[in-house]
Amino acid sequence: MAITGIKGFNDILPGEVEKWQYIEATARRVFELYGLSEIRIPILEKTELFCRSIGDATDIVEKEMYSFVDKGENKVTMRPEGTASVMRAYVEHKMHALDPVARLYYMGPMFRYERPQKGRYRQFHQIGAEITGVAAPSVDAQVLTMLTHFFNELGLTEPSLQINSLGCPCCRPLYRDALKKFLLDRIDSLCEDCKRRYESNPLRALDCKSAGCQEATQGAPSMLDYLCGECSAHFDQTRKYLELADTPYAINKRMVRGLDYYTRTTFEMVTTLLGAQSAVAAGGRYDGLIAEIGGPQIPGIGFAMGVERVALLLAEKEFSRRPDLFIAAMGEEAHAEAFRLMSALQRGGAAVEIDYEGKSLKSQMRRADKFNSRFTLIIGGDELSRGTAPLKNMDGGTQSEVPLDAESIRAGMNGK
Ligand code: HAM
Numbered sequence: 001m002a003i004t005g006i007k008g009f010n011d012i013l014p015g016e017v018e019k020w021q022y023i024e025a026t027a028r029r030v031f032e033l034y035g036l037s038e039i040r041i042p043i044l045e046k047t048e049l050f051c052r053s054i055g056d057a058t059d060i061v062e063k064e065m066y067s068f069v070d071k072g073e074n075k076v077t078m079r080p081e082g083t084a085s086v087m088r089a090y091v092e093h094k095m096h097a098l099d100p101v102a103r104l105y106y107m108g109p110m111f112r113y114e115r116p117q118k119g120r121y122r123q124f125h126q127i128g129a130e131i132t133g134v135a136a137p138s139v140d141a142q143v144l145t146m147l148t149h150f151f152n153e154l155g156l157t158e159p160s161l162q163i164n165s166l167g168c169p170c171c172r173p174l175y176r177d178a179l180k181k182f183l184l185d186r187i188d189s190l191c192e193d194c195k196r197r198y199e200s201n202p203l204r205a206l207d208c209k210s211a212g213c214q215e216a217t218q219g220a221p222s223m224l225d226y227l228c229g230e231c232s233a234h235f236d237q238t239r240k241y242l243e244l245a246d247t248p249y250a251i252n253k254r255m256v257r258g259l260d261y262y263t264r265t266t267f268e269m270v271t272t273l274l275g276a277q278s279a280v281a282a283g284g285r286y287d288g289l290i291a292e293i294g295g296p297q298i299p300g301i302g303f304a305m306g307v308e309r310v311a312l313l314l315a316e317k318e319f320s321r322r323p324d325l326f327i328a329a330m331g332e333e334a335h336a337e338a339f340r341l342m343s344a345l346q347r348g349g350a351a352v353e354i355d356y357e358g359k360s361l362k363s364q365m366r367r368a369d370k371f372n373s374r375f376t377l378i379i380g381g382d383e384l385s386r387g388t389a390p391l392k393n394m395d396g397g398t399q400s401e402v403p404l405d406a407e408s409i410r411a412g413m414n415g416k
Helices: 017-033 047-054 059-064 083-092 137-153 172-184 192-196 202-207 211-216 229-244 307-313 332-347 361-371 381-386 406-413
Strands: 044-046 066-069 075-078 103-111 123-132 160-165 263-270 279-285 300-306 325-329 352-354 375-379 388-393 399-403
Touching (some): 083 300, 192 202, 325 332, 375 381, 399 406
Parallel strands (some): 325 375
Antiparallel strands (some): 066 075, 103 123
């Protein structure tokens, strides 16, 4: 029996991969406009890094990590997200020593043992961005503006931006207590997971998908009503800067995040087009994370988007690659000439296809059709003795006779 791939681990085949390359290229282009540089981080990290940063009481750490003990008896984990690794690298390489402000982006596979379904996989891909060293709310607005710019650049009207604030270690405990008090009266309606994490992580009940939890949390107190003076001012200022940048947003008071490191501004780019997987991108501020993993007290903010989800939103767009020219040849000598011309044209930067096996003209033309090339050139014995051949523009249907050399063919394709 043939060996198949692992459930939740996907191949991205030609035809689809062009969409991915377009998403990645757009991210690089937009992010670099905002001064970000790429960082490449390893897939494997010490398990402890994720326990400490994402938090022991989160679903990711409790249930979803691909962790194992390697041959040297080290506990290691295939990264479930990128922020912890980027901050580990930032601290380890003392990137803060020269300038605490680092503006970084990354892209690559992440691993979470979740139940696979449309838009949710066990190996999925993120494009993420992180900015350290700036506590000012203008940077929150800048990060959100960059993310919105990216989606606009892709021509997507979905997803839309929702923001919230999760406060800080000074005000969140008060909110937690208020929420716990509220939930205690309704504890029997909560799902088993939310009952279990009532003590360790009660905020999760707010975005639990179970009907009981959704109903029980109707009318729950909102973190926004418990923000301390500084967090409240930070939120107001972030909104002011979003408005200055003309970046549309809505406030979602119930938004909580599945990772523990967030403080103050949190956000999601949400869509209604992907069923249960509504978050296409998500992130927030993490002013305590760098210190938590052993670095200096330096604030940070960032986000990551799920590339599979962005690709699903781009489903309707056509991304197949089109060669510039297909050269059809009749007979051995013409085939050799087609090969010579193809090689010369490719070296000059044109995308050219031939039929390698010298099949019948009819089957070659079928291939040309399948490739959907912009031009075709047909060479037979007559063309070889004339030294010219008909170059047909497949879009406009026009045809011109061109000499059989790469320079003339190129000029013909450029309409000269
Ligand atoms: P996250 O919300 O866990 O945040 O993931 C960010 C995005 O990754 C999600 O909105 C979703 O689009 C995508 N994603 C997550 N899990 C899956 C999955 N199993 N299958 C497909 N896509 C998925 C983080 O990871 C944070 N590190 C974001 C961040 C960066 N916060 C600050 N900086």
